[in-house]
Amino acid sequence: MAGAITNSRYLVQAGWRDVPHLSEAVRLELEKETPPHQRKARMEGIPSLGAGAIYPIEEEVFVVDPFQIPHYWLRSYGLDVGWNRTAAIWGARDPDQDVVYLYSEHYRGQAEPSVHAAAIKARGDWIPGVIDPAANGRSQIDGQRLLANYINLGLHLISAENSVEAGIYDVFERLSTGRLKVFRTLTNWLAEYRIYRRDEKGKVVKANDHLMDATRYYVVSGIKRGIRRPVQAITTEPGARGAADPIAGY
Known part of the structure; x- marks a missing residue:
């Protein structure tokens, strides 16, 4: 989990790996069910390509x-x-x-x-x-x-x-x-x-x-x-x- 402070807002970045109640087996199952281009965003909280990207795939x-x-x-x-x-x-x-x-x-x-x-x-x-x-x-x-x-x-x-x-x-x-x-x-x-x-x-x-x-x-x-x-x-x-x-x- 990561955070960043500015004068006006606080941003929290989190993904599945930061959720304590999920077991490793559940995380692996979720990873298999998630399209490849969405994995970084869902697992690690890392933003993917911008909302305007035509092909939002890593x-x-x-x-x-x-x-x-x-x-x-x-x-x-x-x-x-x-x-x-x-x-x-x-x-x-x-x-x-x-x-x-x-x-x-x-x-x-x-x-x-x-x-x-x-x-x-x-x-x-x-x-x-x-x-x-x-x-x-x-x-x-x-x-x-x-x-x-x-x-x-x-x-x-x-x-x-x-x-x-x-x-x-x-x-x-x-x-x-x-x-x-x-x-x-x-x-x-x-x-x-x-x-x-x-x-x-x-x-x-x-x-x-x-x-x-x-x-x-x-x-x-x-x-x-x-x-x-x-x-x-x-x-x-x-x-x-x-x-x-x-x-x-x-």
Whole structure:
């Protein structure tokens, strides 16, 4: 139990571990019944992410050390485009456990589509993806033109479903049930995650959320597009034999 005194108030911080009448067996049972993202708050009285956080889940629940992704896992990516920032997130799904791992990111602003396309293909030009159908706030027609542009540059893309609230729920459901993990090397993704929030009116704050949007596209529409690494890619891609980054595969 901890307390802090100010000129106007006294704050008491307490959790299950500070309750004397609970036995250790009861505490363990309560811990098992509590969602992972609520354990620190309920057990130790440590406040979790702010009330406006869209995904109020502690990073330690889903952040993992990078590892070599098996060839048979299903890979795809989500793409959010814009002049100030274009972002892509790659995921690999373990088909045996239905657990998805976000393992690579592209995060760059003020560059032409050809520059982004080259970076995306470097992760594996065989990997399919999904893109924002409205091209980050442009009209549907402009979005389709940009989609055609990226396809002409060699990307295997289709438009993603863009239901914001439903997509946020799908991402949250995977995070909170342990079916969405994130490599700790995705520093830009984690930076956005920490400030992804709603305003006082409950609306999503549309700032520095490009990888969050790309993740939503990936979870809603991209996971189902995932494919295994082709045999030819296993033997010929740099990622298969001594790549600069053998974990990410390029």
